[in-house]
Amino acid sequence: MNKREEEKRRKQEEKLAKERARLEAMRSYEREYDGKYICGIDEVGRGPLAGPVVAGAVILPKDCEILWVNDSKKLSEKKREALYDEIMAKAVATGIGMASPARIDEINILNATYEAMRMAIEQLKVRPEVLLNDAVTIPKVDIFQVPIIKGDEKSVSIAAASIIAKVTRDRLMAEYDGVIPGYDFASNKGYGTKRHIEGLRELGPSPIHRMTFIGKYVV
Numbered sequence: 001m002n003k004r005e006e007e008k009r010r011k012q013e014e015k016l017a018k019e020r021a022r023l024e025a026m027r028s029y030e031r032e033y034d035g036k037y038i039c040g041i042d043e044v045g046r047g048p049l050a051g052p053v054v055a056g057a058v059i060l061p062k063d064c065e066i067l068w069v070n071d072s073k074k075l076s077e078k079k080r081e082a083l084y085d086e087i088m089a090k091a092v093a094t095g096i097g098m099a100s101p102a103r104i105d106e107i108n109i110l111n112a113t114y115e116a117m118r119m120a121i122e123q124l125k126v127r128p129e130v131l132l133n134d135a136v137t138i139p140k141v142d143i144f145q146v147p148i149i150k151g152d153e154k155s156v157s158i159a160a161a162s163i164i165a166k167v168t169r170d171r172l173m174a175e176y177d178g179v180i181p182g183y184d185f186a187s188n189k190g191y192g193t194k195r196h197i198e199g200l201r202e203l204g205p206s207p208i209h210r211m212t213f214i215g216k217y218v219v
Helices: 001-026 030-031 079-091 101-107 109-123 156-179 194-203
Strands: 038-046 053-059 093-099 131-136 144-148
Touching: 030 156, 038 109, 038 156, 053 109, 053 156, 053 194, 079 194, 093 109, 093 156, 101 109
Parallel strands: 038 131, 131 144
Antiparallel strands: 038 053, 053 093
């Protein structure tokens, strides 16, 4: 092995060691509740003008190593897709819950988020004993909960939940773009980009718009 190859390998090993140290720090809450089924909960899609709010629930095996798992917002689409497959393959159980735009309009975004989270928990094939939640305490759930501010940066379980929720919702919005053209849903995922708002003003609301979110854009 020449010097260039040695240097490349050294840098790769350093990068891997740094990543494993980061993941170890992200397991602090999981270690605190060692021996129990621990479920990470997170949601995506509170802010968009269109589409559902989606919640993910993930129970990982003890000391499960999924390199580069992180807050889904900090990852590229390609990386999220790869991690989604790895999470789904390695997890003890996963669940997805959704609340539709109509439901968001009916009960408001916060209550719709809680509803989606409860649905995600119900989808799990294993009942968790501890819920690690990103920032919130979910009403009407009789499982011990630990709300963690910026939890998707501090817990591997919550980060994994954020990834499966994000990938699920992004795929769904891309599908909607194929049947509801004119709003650029595949690119903006329902968020209020310039092109989305132009489409909204030109075409009016689609069946997946949140009417309580778009009042200032439509007459």
